[in-house]
Every structure is written in structure tokens, then in C-alpha cells.
Amino acid sequence: MRASFVFSEVSTGLRRNVTMTVAMILTTAISLVMFGIGLMVVKAVDLTKDNYLDELEVAVFLTDEISKKDVSCTQQPCASLKQDLELNPAVDTVVYRDQDEAYEVFKKAFKNEPTMLELASPEAIPASLQVRLKSPEQSAAIVKGFAERQGVSLIHDGGETVDRLVDSLRVLRNVTFVGSLVLLLAALLLIANMIQISAYTRRTEVGIMRLVGATRWYTQLPFLLEAMVAGAIGAVLAITGLLSMQVLLPSGFANQLENVVRFPGTFYTAFVISPILLLTAMLISSLVGYVTLRLYVRH
Amino acid sequence: MIRLENVTKLYKTSTRPALENVSVDVGKGEFVFVIGPSGSGKSTFLRLLLREEVPTKGKLYVSNYDVAKLPRRRVPRLRQTIGCVFQDFRLLTNKTVFENVAFALEVIGKPAHTIRKVVPEVLELVGLDGKADRMPRELSGGEQQRVAIARAFVNRPLMLLADEPTGNLDPDTSQDIMLLLERINRTGTTVLMATHDQSIVDSMRRRVVELDFGRVIRDDARGVYGYDH
Numbered sequence: 001m002r003a004s005f006v007f008s009e010v011s012t013g014l015r016r017n018v019t020m021t022v023a024m025i026l027t028t029a030i031s032l033v034m035f036g037i038g039l040m041v042v043k044a045v046d047l048t049k050d051n052y053l054d055e056l057e058v059a060v061f062l063t064d065e066i067s068k069k070d071v072s073c074t075q076q077p078c079a080s081l082k083q084d085l086e087l088n089p090a091v092d093t094v095v096y097r098d099q100d101e102a103y104e105v106f107k108k109a110f111k112n113e114p115t116m117l118e119l120a121s122p123e124a125i126p127a128s129l130q131v132r133l134k135s136p137e138q139s140a141a142i143v144k145g146f147a148e149r150q151g152v153s154l155i156h157d158g159g160e161t162v163d164r165l166v167d168s169l170r171v172l173r174n175v176t177f178v179g180s181l182v183l184l185l186a187a188l189l190l191i192a193n194m195i196q197i198s199a200y201t202r203r204t205e206v207g208i209m210r211l212v213g214a215t216r217w218y219t220q221l222p223f224l225l226e227a228m229v230a231g232a233i234g235a236v237l238a239i240t241g242l243l244s245m246q247v248l249l250p251s252g253f254a255n256q257l258e259n260v261v262r263f264p265g266t267f268y269t270a271f272v273i274s275p276i277l278l279l280t281a282m283l284i285s286s287l288v289g290y291v292t293l294r295l296y297v298r299h
Numbered sequence: 300m301i302r303l304e305n306v307t308k309l310y311k312t313s314t315r316p317a318l319e320n321v322s323v324d325v326g327k328g329e330f331v332f333v334i335g336p337s338g339s340g341k342s343t344f345l346r347l348l349l350r351e352e353v354p355t356k357g358k359l360y361v362s363n364y365d366v367a368k369l370p371r372r373r374v375p376r377l378r379q380t381i382g383c384v385f386q387d388f389r390l391l392t393n394k395t396v397f398e399n400v401a402f403a404l405e406v407i408g409k410p411a412h413t414i415r416k417v418v419p420e421v422l423e424l425v426g427l428d429g430k431a432d433r434m435p436r437e438l439s440g441g442e443q444q445r446v447a448i449a450r451a452f453v454n455r456p457l458m459l460l461a462d463e464p465t466g467n468l469d470p471d472t473s474q475d476i477m478l479l480l481e482r483i484n485r486t487g488t489t490v491l492m493a494t495h496d497q498s499i500v501d502s503m504r505r506r507v508v509e510l511d512f513g514r515v516i517r518d519d520a521r522g523v524y525g526y527d528h
Binding site for chain 1: 349372374375376377378379380381382383389391402403405406407408410411450454
């Protein structure tokens, strides 16, 4: 196989249908960007979950009566609630947080919102038992077991918040995946079209190649490579786009997000997502190319 | 070199066979005219030899290849032993004379140094030395056909198939092309030429196989085009 021959054929082929080639490259690129974002969100789901589950707590809020009268949780029913929680095998530690401490935590959380601070007073915030679990998945069982107990006003399950967050991330992931799939379909059709046009404009050449006894590889490889090169360029564009999006995103926005969702960094994009995108593009374009040649180009 | 034994070719879209029970034997180094009116089966005949088509019935051998049973992946090997020339030249308009001839070698993977050596040789043989860098549109019809013949012959095929090679040329130019085909024939290459051109067939006095409605109606060792003139 003479490489110089094949490469010159590929480059003339790409230049000949330049509008079609550009359309195909751009569609592929956008499709891959969406796919890449989808992959980032998948990773973000894991990172966010890990992050939250590490510090996940179940807060068992106590009634006003206990909050006010039993400041050290030594009387009934607070003491037995605490004891039962500590005996539960799923529970790691139980800490009693009285109204004053709770107010401090509240002040910290809303330090940027003075109106909230004005509205609140230590008496308005109930005392609670802060429960840290051995395994976060069991939070629901704690909620069920203690919700009806005397002295409990409300149980706040931190796991639910994480679940809701993760659910919305999953929706985002699905949207990007479906979007990328639709665009990928468009890219596939463009690849198929590109190859057909290419084969048509080169029908004399291909005819001569067949007559003088060129093998299938020689006649068809230029077309396949044309599709693969275009696909690869699309992938490179997509990767560049994703990385610059990550780098150039206003840092304030990124920080704000960072408090809620943990996104993977540029390292992950460059060394995990990028190869996936590149391989996907090459694999799909060569596969479509091969099938198109089988169906439309006689050998 | 070529042997057809009771070959019948029936196209799916047609009720009448394009070739019916054709038996022809062509030896190495022969020069054979295949004549007959349009639709008589000349083209099918040539297409079968190239294995563009497969016989419906009968046996077909081309230079030791059992063409009917040849697996697809070995078809290129068969075609490398056959050179082809057409009425419409089929040159690549965006390539020079040299590149057109070189193309036939490039696509079968011949190394560059071989190409640099043999292309000028064959251009000299067909009388185009000095015109290697011309574009096809700068050449006359006769010269273009010479390029096509050079391309067909550059790989030194065992056999040259020519489908109406003089169909687009004036009588004088046609004579020149025939002389060139004769010269190629003298190198031991079998030449099989399909034609309508009476004067050429009559003047050459070579073997004539006449087809009509897909049957061989005449096979003369030193024939003329027809009896009626």
C-alpha cells in the first residue's frame, strides 16, 4: 500500500466536498460536546454523592418543650431517644445540639443574609440530635423508626437532599445524552452522504482502479479515511470546546456551583473524556463509511 | 488464453439471453476482432472476461483463471493480467499524461522507482515521449487514446481488451491506433477488439468472431467484416 497515494486521495476528497465536510465536522463536534457534557455529569453525580455522603447527617429535631426545659438532654424522653439512637447498629455518633448551638450554626449558614438573621432568635430554633451514620443508605430506616417517638417534632434526612440533587443531575445527563444522540444521527447521515457524493465524483477513478485490478482496500480506503479524518477533526474540535469551556467559565459561576455540585476537573476531561470522544468519532465514522460503501459502491 | 465453453449469459431484466451457448477459444498472442451489431452481445462478452459479470451457464477460463468460480477477493489478480481500452478513453482529466499512466500502477501498489522507470518506456512505445506533462485536454483524440493504451499496457498484461477503440477517431488516426495495437500484439500480448469499423477489420485480415443475437455466427481465421460488400 502506498501511503502517499492514499493520503493525496483523502486530502483531495475532503477539499472537493468542502461544504459537506464542514457540515459533517461541525455536527459531529456539537454532538460530541453534548456527549462529553453528559459524561462529565455522570462523573459529577459520583463526585457529588461521595462529597455529600461523607458529611451526611440526620437531624432529629426535638419538640419545643424539650428544647426549652431539657437543655442538656438528661431527662426523659430526650435521654432515652439519644440512647436508642446510639444503640442502633447503623448509627456512628449522636451529638446533642441545644438551642444556643443551633442558633450559632444557623448564623453561620446565613451570614450573608441579614434579614434571615433578624427574623431568627435562639428560641425559634429547636434543639436536635445530630446523628452521623455508619452507612448513609440507612438514613431512611432511622427516619421511619424515630419519627413517631415522643419528643420528636421533625426529622430532617440529609440523604433526601442529596437524592434530589442527584436526580436533577441525572435529568441533565439524560437530556445531554438524548441531544447528542439526535445530533449523532444527523452526523451519521452526513457521513453517509459525504461518502456517496465522494464516490460519485470519483466514479471514473474508481472505475479505472477496478479495471486495472486494484484491491478493495485500495479503492475504498480513501473513502473510509476521508470519513475518519473528518470524524477525528470533529472530535478534536469538541475536545477543545469542552476544555476551553471548563477553563474559560467565569470563576464565580464555577465556585457557586462547586458548593452544590462537584464537577470533574480539566484533567478528567483531557485524559478520560477526550479519548472516549475521539474513539467514538473514529469508530462511528469508519463504521458508517464501511456500511455506506457496502451498500452504494459496487466493487 | 481465453476459453469459453457453451457460455450463456442471461440478465435478470431480459427474457432473451445476451449470450447464448457461446464457445470460443483464443490462443496466446492472437489478434481477434469481435464484431456484430449493437446488442449482439459484444459488450457482455468483454464484461464476462473481466468478470464484471458471471456466466449464467457454461465454463469460462481467462489465463488459467476459472472465471466463473473465481472468488471475489481474487478478481483484482485476474484484472491485473488484462488491459482495457475504451471508445471514450476514460482518462482522468485532472492528471497529466504521466500521472494517468502512473495511476494504473500506483493503485496496484507498485513502488515509485518502478513507476518512474516504466512509465516513460511505455509512453515512448505509444509515441507520446515528450508529452508526459501535458493534460489530456491538450491532446488530440488519437493522442488521448494512446495515453489510454499506454495505461492499459504499462503493467504488461497478458491480454488487451479494446472496446471500439477507434469509435471516436477519424480514419487516419484509427489506422495509427491499429498500428499501435498491432505493435503491442507483436510483443506477445493477446489483443481482443470489439468494433463496428468495417474498413479496419477488412484491412487487417485477422481472426473475426461475429456475434448476432448473442450467438457466434462466424469465426474466421482471416476474416473481413461482412460478405455483402
